[in-house]
Amino acid sequence: MRKAGKPIAVDAELSMVDHLDELRDRLIICAIVFVAALALAFTFNNEILNILNGPIPPGKEPTTFGVSEAFMTTMTISAYAALLISLPLILWELYAFMAPVVSPDQRRVAAPLLLMVPALFVGGVVFSYYVVLPAAVDFLLNFNDDQFDILVRAKDYYSFAAMTLVMMGVLFQMPVVAIGASRLGVTTPEQMRRSRRPAVVAIAIVAMLLPGTDPVSMVISMVPLVILYESSIVLASIFGRPKSIDEAALSGV
Numbered sequence: 550m551r552k553a554g555k556p557i558a559v560d561a562e563l564s565m566v567d568h569l570d571e572l573r574d575r576l577i578i579c580a581i582v583f584v585a586a587l588a589l590a591f592t593f594n595n596e597i598l599n600i601l602n603g604p605i606p607p608g609k610e611p612t613t614f615g616v617s618e619a620f621m622t623t624m625t626i627s628a629y630a631a632l633l634i635s636l637p638l639i640l641w642e643l644y645a646f647m648a649p650v651v652s653p654d655q656r657r658v659a660a661p662l663l664l665m666v667p668a669l670f671v672g673g674v675v676f677s678y679y680v681v682l683p684a685a686v687d688f689l690l691n692f693n694d695d696q697f698d699i700l701v702r703a704k705d706y707y708s709f710a711a712m713t714l715v716m717m718g719v720l721f722q723m724p725v726v727a728i729g730a731s732r733l734g735v736t737t738p739e740q741m742r743r744s745r746r747p748a749v750v751a752i753a754i755v756a757m758l759l760p761g762t763d764p765v766s767m768v769i770s771m772v773p774l775v776i777l778y779e780s781s782i783v784l785a786s787i788f789g790r791p792k793s794i795d796e797a798a799l800s801g802v
Contacts (some may be wrong), residue, residue: 559614575642582638586631594623597630601710604683605688611618611703622703629711634676637667662725682713683758685766713766716759720774727781728778738786741778748778 590597602611613619644663691697729734741748756770 572646573648575608576776579635579639579642582635583631586634587627590627590630590634591624591793594627595627598623598707600678601626603708603709604678605701605706606687609690609699609701611702612700618704622707625704626707626711629715633670636670640666662729666722667727669721669725673718675713676721677717681717681766681769682710684769685713688765713759717770720755721777723774723777724781724784727778727785731785733743736785738782741782741785745778749775752778 586716605611613622640663690701727736727741731738752771752774753767756774759766760768
């Protein structure tokens with residue numbers, strides 16, 4: 550694995566076999582880290598499940614309906630946790646593999662943004678766990694509860710909780726996308742300001758498509774996403790100017 554771990558120089562001349570060898574090495578590294586993270590998550594699966602059970606109201610416990618459901622559900626949740634743990638290294642390996650085909654300017658844009666991705670993802674997960682998920686669970690488990698004997702099936706609940714957490718973590722990447730697009734000249738802060746109303750409509754649609762689809766969690770999810778959009782405009786204005794504009798300003802053009 551001589552090439553894995555750091556990006557290859559832009560001017561390096563590699564054959565197709567070399568590129569395939571490099572891809573293999575990086576995939577092996579990602580697989581090793583993921584398996585190690587999976588073993589760690591499975592070892593502490595009780596703690597992870599206790600955390601996920603936090604939003605469930607007192608008096609209700611996750612229920613299984615099959616012989617293997619408890620094991621398979623535990624393995625699935627451990628895999629989600631392992632992916633979260635290994636995500637920073639996987640992103641780095643992906644960046645390192647793609648780096649030779651991008652220009653130095655694009656590298657300067659991508660490198661700092663990669664540092665923001667895990668932080669924003671964790672921020673989205675934390676917000677979803679403490680705000681969105683409890684509101685959604687409370688609404689859904691108490692809706693028409695006098696007409697139904699509502700049981701919390703473990704497989705369905707953990708899938709719902711994991712997807713809600715992951716989706717909010719992904720949606721919290723909005724500032725990264727905005728800054729990157731602005732730095733690369735794909736869009737500008739002015740265009741983002743003019744597109745504010747369509748963006749709010751799009752955010753509402755995305756919030757509606759989140760797991761749960763109840764009006765309470767939809768509104769709660771929309772609030773931080775709208776704030777993130779506005780923050781993205783500000784951050785793109787500060788950090789997102791294309792390099793040519795920066796150089797023109799420095800040269801007095």
